[in-house]
Amino acid sequence: MQQKEISKSVLKRLPVYLSYLKSQTDGPVNISATALATALNLGEVQVRKDLAMVSDGGRPKIGYNRINLIDDIEQFLGYDNTNDAVLIGGGGLGGALMGYTGFAEYGLNIVAAFDSNPELVGKTKGGKKIYPMSDLEQFCKDRKILMGIITVPAECAQEVCNILIECGILAIWNFAPAHLDVPAGILVQNENMATSLAVLSKHLSVQIGNIK
Amino acid sequence: MQQKEISKSVLKRLPVYLSYLKSQTDGPVNISATALATALNLGEVQVRKDLAMVSDGGRPKIGYNRINLIDDIEQFLGYDNTNDAVLIGGGGLGGALMGYTGFAEYGLNIVAAFDSNPELVGKTKGGKKIYPMSDLEQFCKDRKILMGIITVPAECAQEVCNILIECGILAIWNFAPAHLDVPAGILVQNENMATSLAVLSKHLSVQIGNIK
Numbered sequence: 112m113q114q115k116e117i118s119k120s121v122l123k124r125l126p127v128y129l130s131y132l133k134s135q136t137d138g139p140v141n142i143s144a145t146a147l148a149t150a151l152n153l154g155e156v157q158v159r160k161d162l163a164m165v166s167d168g169g170r171p172k173i174g175y176n177r178i179n180l181i182d183d184i185e186q187f188l189g190y191d192n193t194n195d196a197v198l199i200g201g202g203g204l205g206g207a208l209m210g211y212t213g214f215a216e217y218g219l220n221i222v223a224a225f226d227s228n229p230e231l232v233g234k235t236k237g238g239k240k241i242y243p244m245s246d247l248e249q250f251c252k253d254r255k256i257l258m259g260i261i262t263v264p265a266e267c268a269q270e271v272c273n274i275l276i277e278c279g280i281l282a283i284w285n286f287a288p289a290h291l292d293v294p295a296g297i298l299v300q301n302e303n304m305a306t307s308l309a310v311l312s313k314h315l316s317v318q319i320g321n322i323k
Numbered sequence: 324m325q326q327k328e329i330s331k332s333v334l335k336r337l338p339v340y341l342s343y344l345k346s347q348t349d350g351p352v353n354i355s356a357t358a359l360a361t362a363l364n365l366g367e368v369q370v371r372k373d374l375a376m377v378s379d380g381g382r383p384k385i386g387y388n389r390i391n392l393i394d395d396i397e398q399f400l401g402y403d404n405t406n407d408a409v410l411i412g413g414g415g416l417g418g419a420l421m422g423y424t425g426f427a428e429y430g431l432n433i434v435a436a437f438d439s440n441p442e443l444v445g446k447t448k449g450g451k452k453i454y455p456m457s458d459l460e461q462f463c464k465d466r467k468i469l470m471g472i473i474t475v476p477a478e479c480a481q482e483v484c485n486i487l488i489e490c491g492i493l494a495i496w497n498f499a500p501a502h503l504d505v506p507a508g509i510l511v512q513n514e515n516m517a518t519s520l521a522v523l524s525k526h527l528s529v530q531i532g533n534i535k
Binding site for chain 2: 119122123125126127129130131133134151152153187188189190194203204207208210211212213214217218219257258264265266281282283284287288289290292296298300302303304305306307308309310311312313314315316318319
């Protein structure tokens with residue numbers, strides 16, 4: 112299948128469609144863009160365009176076969192191609208992510224973790240082993256790993272990011288609350304929990320201030 | 324302190340400043356907006372404005388005292404006021420978050436989890452107990468809980484969201500890959516891991532396609 116250019120905002124909506132479609136096991140066989148837009152409180156034109164981009168199974172007045180549409184979206188998102196990833200920083204949040212099995216559903220397989228802390232090296236979390244940082248490059252090259260997950264403290268994140276890029280990593284999932292500088296061709300997706308908490312916490316303090 | 328109107332984008336940068344400032348324990352006593360902007364690869368004017376909004380400790384040609392600036396940002400973000408939160412959905416990712424102790428640093432305290440699955444109810448994860456959903460309303464009202472964390476499957480997320488709002492919750496941290504409808508005054512912060520993985524996975528499939 113030819114790779115089409117697609118915006119990040121479309122990519123962000125597709126998993127939302129997918130989870131809704133998967134939840135409709137007791138629903139009708141076919142679903143229209145209109146019905147999907149209504150259920151998810153999204154614009155109908157937008158949903159129609161998004162679906163047309165990932166599937167050619169839409170029929171006028173009938174819509175999409177639900178099961179086929181799920182397949183098309185999953186194939187488009189590459190969920191059927193499992194991505195092996197290495198995780199750097201096996202303590203705290205990293206350890207929690209290593210133990211989380213739900214990523215498999217989205218085609219992510221954390222194959223191993225790496226850490227500079229000798230107290231963590233050699234341990235196993237969620238069935239995955241923590242190796243020393245010195246093993247990272249060989250491991251990535253042997254296993255052709257292209258995705259790295261950063262769960263180290265913010266002050267080490269750029270250094271770890273540079274190492275990952277040297278190891279051939281092309282996509283980085285960054286959980287450290289730090290801005291990462293990367294060359295063209297490398298994608299960083301930030302998952303900044305500290306930021307989310309700041310937004311929530313500030314909202315609460317404003318709301319509590321309003322109540323008082 | 325008077326609550327100022329502040330944009331989400333400023334709130335997203337403040338934790339980045341904070342983590343950098345905290346990492347500079349061996350650095351100079353004072354730090355300027357220019358130095359901070361350079362270190363974090365951000366615009367100088369933006370950093371200057373952000374800092375002026377949260378602290379009045381900046382002095383011309385000297386900058387901010389690092390320790391005082393950390394205090395000012397933390398106070399502004401409400402990290403010194405701990406927010407108690409309930410978590411709904413104690414399996415999988417929810418269980419992982421319950422066991423993660425790093426949230427305390429950002430003023431978040433997950434006090435209890437709730438789940439509709441009788442196999443999870445009564446269990447303890449990360450020192451926190453999982454209660455039945457029927458206990459949620461009384462618990463939130465007794466403890467004056469204002470923040471809820473949603474880690475249930477996408478198809479249950481809106482229902483759980485509605486229940487949380489009935490219980491008096493004002494801020495929702497949503498890990499379910501679903502759009503949530505909420506009334507005015509309620510803030511939803513989405514942490515959509517499926518979306519992040521879709522973006523990363525798509526980037527890889529395009530990059531691999533380019534290489535082949």
